[in-house]
Amino acid sequence: MKRRLKELSILLAGLGAIGLFVLVSGIAPINASGGHWPITRWFLDYASDRSVDFHSSGIEPHPLDQLGMIRLGAATYDSNCRWCHGRPGSPAPVVAGHMTPSPPYLPGTPLDKEPRELFYIVKHGIKFAGMPAWPTQARDDDVWPVVAFLQQLSQLDAEAYDRHVQVETESDSPVEQLAAQACAACHGTSTSPSAGPRVPLLASQSQAYLEQSLQAFKTGARHSGIMQPIAARLSDPQIAELAAFYAAEPDVERETTTPTVAESNPADLDEVVERGKSLAHRGDRQKKIAACAACHGPGTIQRSDDYPKLAGQPVWYLTQQLELLQRRARGGTERVERMHSIADKLTAEEIEALANYYAQLPLAE
Template identity: 60%
Template sequence: MNNSRTNWQRLKELTILLVGLGVIGIVVLVSGVFPIKASSGHWPITAWILDFASDRSVDFHSAGIESPPLDEPGMIRLGAASYDANCRWCHGRPGLPVPRVPAEMTPAPPYFPTATFDQEPRELFYIVKHGIKFAGMPAWPSRQRDDEVWPLVAFLKSFPEMDVATYLGHVQVSMETDSATKQLVADACASCHGAHGHGRAGDRVPVIAGQNREYLEMTLKAFKTGHRHSGIMEPIAARLDAAEIRKLAEYFSIQPAHPSESGADEPSSHPAEAKSRELNESEQTLYELGKSLANHGDGPQKIASCVECHGPTPIDRSVEYPRLEGQPAAYLRQQLHLFADQARGGTENADLMHGIASKLSDEQIDALALYYSH
C-alpha cells in the first residue's frame, strides 16, 4: 500500500514539474523575452551542441555516397568558377578579408581561405547539395544535378593549399574588354567557357563557340527561369536581363568553332589533337556504332537519326536545335543520361529528347558521344 502511494506521489510530482516547465516555455515563447538577435552570438555550449549535432547528422546521412575521381582535368577549375560566382560572398576568397556582412551572422560562415577541410568528400558533397538548416547555408540550386556538385567538392579539398595567384588563374581570363559585351563575357562566362567559347574548365563544359544564336538565347532564358536545371548556370543566368542574354548569344554564335581560328591567347580545354587522335580497335567499333546511330537511327527501337535535327549535314537544320559536332564526349554523355532520366529540362523542345534518350543503352550513349566528339 505504501509503495503504491509513493509511486502515485512521484507520478503526481513529475506531472506537476512537466506542466510547470511547459507553462514556463509557453510564457517565454509568447512573451518574446528570449532574444533572437544575431549580434549576441551563441553561448559556447549552444555552439558546441549545434556543431556536434551537425557533424553527426552529415556523417550519418552521407554514408554510402561514392565520390568520383576528383583529379579529373578541369574539375578544380570548374569548381573554382562556381565558388567564385556563388559562394565567395559569404565565405571569402584569397587576398581579400572576411566579408563584413556575413561575418555578423549567427553562426558566421567560415572563412574558407584559412579553413581546413577535414570532412570526407562524401560529407562535403552532402553539405553542398543539401545545405544546413538554421545556418543560412543554402541547398544546391538544382537537386537534379549531382554531377555539378563534385567539382565544387574537388575545389574545396584543394582550397587550403591555394594561393591568390592560383585562385585568380582559375577564375579570371585575360581578354580585351573594349566593349560592354566583352566585359559581360569576362564577368559572366569566361571563367568556364573561355573568352571565345571553346571551354577552359574540362570536358564537363560544352563548346558554345559557333553555336546557333537562337538556341543559345533560348537556353539562357531556360536557365534563368529554372526550366533547364543547373546549379552553376541558373544563378548566373538569373542575374542577366533580356538585352544581356541577346548580347551573349550573339557574341558566342559568331565566334569561330575552332580555337585556332579565333586568335585566342588561351588554349581550349578540348584540344583538337585529342579529338582527332587515332582510335584504338574497341573505340573504333564504338565510333562506327555512333556514326550509324547518328546518321541512320535504329529502326527496330524507333530511334530517329540525330543528324536530322543536330547535323552535321550540308543542309542547315533548325536554329532552335543545338549543333553537336565537336562537343566533349563527357558533356554529351551526361546530357543524354539526364534526358533519359527526365532530369535535364531545357527549352520548349527538350521534351522531344526524353522518349529518344530513354531508349538508348549505355553503350549507344557512349557511342554517340564518341562519334560527335570526333
C-alpha cells in the same frame, strides 16, 4: 512511486508553462547581433557534424582528379560561395561575419570533412545556419567539382585562385568583358581554354539556341546548380548579347582532353565511332530512333536554329546530357520533351558511340 510521478508531472507542467510563457511573451531574443551562447553554439555544431556524418555515410565520392574539375569548381565557388565564405587575398566578408552563426572563412583553413560530407553539405545545405541548399536537387554531377575545389582551397593564395577564376581580355567591348566575367572561366573563348570535358563549348552554336538555353536556366526550366544562379543575374539584353557573342566565335581554345572510352585501343575507337556515325545519320528504324543529324547535324540539311549542334562537344558532356534526359533530370527549352522518347530507347553502348562520333568532328559542323 505515485508521489514521485505526481512531482514529475508537476515539474513537467511547470516547465511547459514556462516554455509557453517565453514563446507567447516574446522575451527570448532572436537578434543575430547577440550571437549564440557558447553552450548553444557547441550543441548546434555537434548536432550538425553528427547529422552530416550519418546522412552522408552511403555517398560514394566521384573521381575528383578529372580534367577541369578544380577549375569548374573554382568558377562555381567564385560565382556562388565567396560572398559568404571569402576568397584568398581578401578579408572575411563583413556582412556574412555578422550572421549568427557566421559562415566559416574557408581560405587558408584546412577542412576536416571527407568528400562525401562536403558533397552532402553543398547539395543539401544546413538548417538554421543560413547555408542554402544547391539550387537544384536533380543533378549531382554539378556538385562534385565544388567538392574537388574545396579540398584545394586552403592551399591557394590569391594569385593561384585568380588563375582559376579570372579570364583577361584586352577588348573594351562591354559584351566581351561580360563574357570574360560571367562565362569564359568555364566555357572558354577563342583565346581562353574551356574548363574541360564537363562543360559544353558555346562557340558556333546558334544565337537562338544559346539565348533560349540561358532563359531556361534563368527560369529554372533547365536544371543546373552552376548555371541557374549565373543566368538569374543576367538581364534579358545581356543574355541576348552573350548569345550573339558566342554564336560569332568560330572556335574555343581547348586543353588536352581526357581519353575517350575506347582510345586505349584505336581499332575499338574506330568501330565505336562508325557505329555512332551510322546511328547519327541513319537512325534505327527497328527501334524507331530518328537520325540525330536531321536536327543536330552535321550535314547540308537546313536545320532549325532552336536545336544545338553536337559536333565537337566533349564525350563526357554528350554522354551526361543523354543520361540526364533518360532520368528526366536535365530540363531545357520547351522542345526538350521531344528528346525524352529518343533518349529512352538508347542503350549505354549507343550513347557511348554517339558521343564518341560527335566529339571527333570539327566544332563548327
